[in-house]
């Protein structure tokens with residue numbers, strides 16, 4: 491493949507409702523979308539990538555403006571130079587970029603666009619490329635912190651009415667035992683889990699252990715991203731399986747977490763780990779250790795949602811992921827929307843791994859856009 495040019499579109503998408511976690515309340519999603527124009531064996535093809543980084547560095551250390559800068563200042567120039575030496579493939583992108591430390595979400599978006607272009611040119615779907623045989627995946631939903639427990643119960647009921655098969659509740663100190671108890675009492679049999687986004691410390695261990703009373707599937711990232719040993723200690727203090735999100739930034743980090751007993755379950759987010767190829771490696775590693783994985787979300791548009799649905803079709807993804815319908819967050823997706831049907835999301839089988847954005851919807855959602863020439 492030879493990249494010709496790459497357009498960087500910053501989209502500003504209003505959320506259908508505020509989304510509150512332990513670290514922020516979002517009413518909009520500003521998201522970077524890459525539109526990569528390449529020549530693959532004489533065929534002009536466009537690949538799409540989406541970056542999971544938030545506007546502010548509050549989920550992880552990456553943030554939108556930083557991603558744009560590192561992508562235009564380093565990542566793309568490095569790939570343009572690499573393709574002068576040998577044809578570029580998705581499988582070599584990480585190697586070409588490894589001199590740049592970190593910046594995994596930025597790297598993931600670039601690799602995603604290259605992989606999408608490569609698969610489109612080969613007329614292969616990402617699901618077929620992965621060897622996924624399932625045609626749909628179960629759809630879980632992430633429920634933000636609400637203003638009151640009655641409002642939480644109404645919100646949860648609404649999602650259950652839409653068919654979601656698993657409920658994930660955001661928690662934080664002061665909003666944990668009571669809301670979880672209320673949802674469990676209202677829905678004794680619903681698959682239920684919580685996500686703290688690193689809001690607690692080991693001092694809270696005895697308090698968090700009270701969550702064991704609610705038969706949760708898992709507790710996600712209760713402690714800080716760097717607290718692998720502390721998560722292992724907390725795991726000995728709770729019956730609820732320990733799940734990591736922010737801590738698992740690579741297959742190496744996943745191996746350390748598993749070896750330390752810090753994770754009995756792993757939330758795989760391709761953006762967080764540097765791309766879909768690394769995500770596949772983490773899936774394979776976890777499977778080899780008997781560790782369940784599920785696919786997390788970063789409020790993706792249909793571009794990334796398509797790729798996540800295909801990834802979640804792999805056999806080790808045995809727990810419902812945060813792969814909700816497009817209208818969970820967006821009144822109108824920039825792509826053909828994903829809809830929940832009988833509690834599931836269909837795995838796309840069109841060529842490529844991204845779902846192509848509608849040009850008019852992309853333009854309407856674009857706050858700023860510029861192009862980088864090879």
Ligand SMILES: CSCC[C@@H](NC(=O)CCC(=O)O)C(=O)O
Pocket residue numbers: 511516544549631632685687735786787788789790812813814
């Ligand atoms: C802005 S919060 C994004 C990170 C969060 N993501 C979700 O809760 C799922 C969001 C989604 O369904 O895309 C997580 O920590 O798992």
Ligand SMILES: [Mg+2]
Pocket residue numbers: 685687710711735736757786
């Ligand atoms: Mg999480």
